Amino acid sequence: MDLGFLRALYENPGDEPGDGYVSVYLDTSPETESAATEVGLRWRSAHEQLAAAGADEATLAAAARAVTLRTHPTRARVVFARGGAVRLTGILPVPPAPGEISSYAPLPRVVPWLAQRPPRFAHVRVAADRAGGRVLAVSGAGVAGSGLAAAGETDNADTETVGLGGRRRVVWPVHKAAVGGWSQPRLQRSTEEAWAETAKRIAEAVTVAADQVKAQFVVAGGDVRERTMVVDHLPKALRDNVVIVDREVELDAPAFDEATWAEAARRGALDSRAQLNEFNVRMGRPPGERRAVEGLGVTLAALRDGLVSDVLLVPDDPAWSSATAWIGPGPAQAAMEKEQLTELGVTEQVTVRADEALVRAATGTGAALHFLWDDPDDGGEGAVAARPRGGVAALLRAPSAALA
Secondary structure (H helix, E strand, O other): OOOHHHHHHHOOOOOOOOOOEEEEEEEOOOOOOOHHHHHHHHHHHHHHHHHHHOOOHHHHHHHHHHHOOOOOOOOEEEEEEEOOEEEEEEEEOOOOOOOOEEEEEOOOOOHHHHHHOOOOOOEEEEEEEOOEEEEEEEOOOOOOOOOOOOOOOOOOEEEEEEEOOEOOOOOOOOOOOOOOOOOHHHHHHHHHHHHHHHHHHHHHHHHHHHHHHOOOEEEEEEOHHHHHHHHHHOOHHHHOOEEEEOOOOOOOOHHHHHHHHHHHHHHHHHHHHHHHHHHHHHHOOOHHHOOEEEOHHHHHHHHHOOOEEEEEEOOOOHHHHOOEEEEOOOOOOEEOOHHHHHOOOOOOOEEEEHHHHHHHHHHHHOOEEEEOOOOOOOOHHHHHHOOOHHHEEEEEOOOHHHOO
16 A cells, blocks of 8 residues: 555644644544434534644644535545644544444554555546446645545546447437338347447547556446446456446446445455565565664664564554553654664654554555455465564665664
8 A cells, every 4th residue: 555645644734743643533424314413413522522632623624524524325434633724634444343432642553444444556447338338537746635536535546428429428218229121120220339439438438548647447327238248348468357237337436336346455465465474474474674673663773773674563463552652743654663763762652553654654655554454365374373473564775774
């Protein structure tokens, strides 16, 4: 997971020293007619907890406007606010687990969101019918929490409506002509040729969009016959990476979201497995030549030295999930012991959750984050034993002997 989208959350030069972050995870499931009222009641409870913890009213008011927003049928909304303004918002495919979170702390409570948030993959969505189609290109590097599609969560999304006339939607006959007589075969051929031409034009738009965002897969829905023809017209590299939504729905419908999330989660699991395999290969080398470390303390040290390319995290491992760390103003200034930062000349320090310090340091130094979920395909004790001790590890840009 590229954490670049979190930089704006941490880089806030206008904040006053000592300002804390409001972090809210709220169940916003739109399953009942009284959903809006229920969300309001949940927010009221969160507001009381945050105010008691010391959050200022301006920041709480900004969070309230964002957390109760009803522009998309999301199951859960995540809001991070500071200094009277919302810094970042996001959504979750399911209500927050293990429950709603309301936090006021020196660092935002982002790890539960990241753990439930599928990794971002550039992709293209297409909804095709015999009258035309719509294409949505989603970049893998957009800003989370805003945009057309929940699964995309991006501002870098471009939509294009495609018909016989190019970007303009043109409505053609949807059914074969029902008239009799000598002209019926000719009319049917004309209609079917129009459908085929529509599919070709839509496929061309998908191909161009995929090339622009370097898409790794295509999510296709709509009329089954038109959708099939569109897929058949795609280049083989895209055709082999198509996810089907077997419904005629719009691009921002939950069915598209769910299909995209599922494919992103599947690809993310494959990526995590590859990262874990790489970690074990590197740890098998002689100690001075290892380009990997394991354990929370040594991983924070490697991040301080700017040596980490990837952070590996086993979800909910008690070795890190209950630990605290010390941080300074700089993004990579994090350590398990206060004296470690004092020796580096860091005088302004606060204690925080260790996992949040880890994510801030990874974001600030350009390291990626990978959650090592249990893989049912691996099974057996071997897969569990291969996981890093302490639930935290790092792949390094240089051998571990370079650590200060």
